[in-house]
Amino acid sequence: MPLKHNRLPQNFFLRDVLDIAPDLLGKYLVRCFEDGRTERYRITETEAYSGIEDLACHASKGRTSRTEIMFQKGGTVYVYLIYGMYWMLNLVTGTEGDPSAVLIRGMEGFPGPGRVGRQLHLDRSFYGESLINSERLWIEDAEPVAEIHTSKRIGIDYAGEWADKLWRFYI
Numbered sequence: 001m002p003l004k005h006n007r008l009p010q011n012f013f014l015r016d017v018l019d020i021a022p023d024l025l026g027k028y029l030v031r032c033f034e035d036g037r038t039e040r041y042r043i044t045e046t047e048a049y050s051g052i053e054d055l056a057c058h059a060s061k062g063r064t065s066r067t068e069i070m071f072q073k074g075g076t077v078y079v080y081l082i083y084g085m086y087w088m089l090n091l092v093t094g095t096e097g098d099p100s101a102v103l104i105r106g107m108e109g110f111p112g113p114g115r116v117g118r119q120l121h122l123d124r125s126f127y128g129e130s131l132i133n134s135e136r137l138w139i140e141d142a143e144p145v146a147e148i149h150t151s152k153r154i155g156i157d158y159a160g161e162w163a164d165k166l167w168r169f170y171i
Helices: 017-023 113-120 157-164
Strands: 028-032 038-050 077-082 086-093 100-107 137-140 149-151 168-170
Touching: 017 038, 017 086, 017 100, 086 113, 100 113, 100 168
Parallel strands: none
Antiparallel strands: 028 038, 028 137, 038 100, 038 168, 077 086, 086 100, 149 168
16 A cells, blocks of 8 residues: 555655666556546556657657656656557656656556556546646655566667667566
8 A cells, every 4th residue: 555645755756767767666647537546556657758868769860859857857758659559658757958858667566658648538638647746647656666676678670789788677
C-alpha cells in the first residue's frame, strides 16, 4: 500500500535518470479519471533515456516541438503517440537543459507501455503535465522494493552501442 498517499516532491525528479528509473519501481502511479474514480497502479517496469548523447533518446535528434518538454526541469510528463494508437508515458527527469526521461513500461496487471497508456486513458493533453501539482496524474511513494532486475532496453536496435545499455529496470 502507498505510504499515506505521499506524492513525490519535485526534488525526486531533479536527479539523474539512472537513479530515478530504478527508484520508481514499486511506487504508485495515481490517475484520477474524468468519471471521478481514482486508481493507484504499482510501477513494475521502467526504462531510462539519458540525454542527447543517448541515441535511443528522442532528444538525440535535437530540440523540437515534440521533445521540448524533455529539456525542462524534471517532474513533468512527456507523452508521444506510436503506431497511431499507443500513448507512451515518460517522466522527465534531471535539471533544465538535461533532456532525460523514464519510460513507464509496466504497471502491476498491465505489462507493456502501450497497455499502460491505454489503462490510464492518456492523450496529447498530458504533454507537459506537472507531476507535482496535477489533479489527474502523479506518483506516490511506497516501500522500497527488495530486488531489482536489469536488462537491455526494448525495441532500440537502431541505437548502436546505446542498445546494449542495461537501462531497463523491472521487478
